């Protein structure tokens with residue numbers, strides 16, 4: 001069950017007094033958002049438009065849709081962070097999953113008893129309950145580390161592209177417990193720090209080490225990297241989602257790779273999908289500058305992240321990588 005930060009919502013609506021509001025949220029909580037905001041809009045006298053597009057992160061703003069629709073306000077719900085607003089019209093409203101985390105942590109005790117120092121991390125919806133987990137584990141005799149807030153991350157929070165809260169406690173930790181249902185966060189953490197990561201899913205109560213999945217992803221990324229070395233024609237994809245837009249990096253890749261004898265094409269795309277990339281039949285490999293997580297997905301042609309794009313340039317220049 002999801003709880004929206006209604007107090008902030010009321011304050012915001014009373015302050016802005018919007019007539020037309022665009023509501024943006026991840027698909028997992030869309031139904032709840034529709035229910036809550038529909039009631040809310042009647043009470044506060046505004047019309048709500050629910051954006052029917054994907055929304056994967058705090059980077060996934062809808063400012064251009066908002067100005068096209070001429071709304072007075074964008075409510076971006078469910079991507080919690082230290083940020084209150086972004087762009088001209090977007091205000092973030094936090095949403096929390098009220099499921100208790102203790103049952104799955106209790107179930108994990110036999111699996112973590114060999115470790116002394118535990119690092120804890122989670123994603124936005126479970127942040128409010130992370131302190132409870134820390135206290136619980138401390139009472140069981142563990143030393144528990146939770147990385148302080150580094151904006152835009154809150155204490156103990158990770159994004160798929162930002163693990164700074166874990167990096168700061170890495171040296172003290174024997175194992176990380178990632179509390180959440182999304183494998184890719186845990187995979188990213190393992191692949192960045194190389195420490196054991198256990199996933200504790202509070203909904204399914206599943207507990208498993210992420211190592212196998214993470215190594216599979218590493219293999220996949222390397223395989224694509226080596227395939228991209230031989231690519232003659234490379235597409236550099238510029239993400240059109242506002243928070244993922246990185247044209248300076250795309251132009252840098254364009255210039256460098258051209259200089260290294262590749263035929264490079266700049267491509268702009270909002271949602272990067274296999275079908276859309278396949279339309280560029282002349283391209284042998286892509287580098288996407290939007291979101292580092294995308295290249296972990298499976299595409300027909302190699303798709304590298306920006307980080308691997310830079311590695312490719314170093315490799316082609318004969319530098320050690």
Ligand code: SF4
Pocket residue numbers: 056057058059060159160161162244290291292293
């Ligand atoms: S760039 Fe990707 S990983 Fe980072 S917040 Fe956005 S969707 Fe998540």
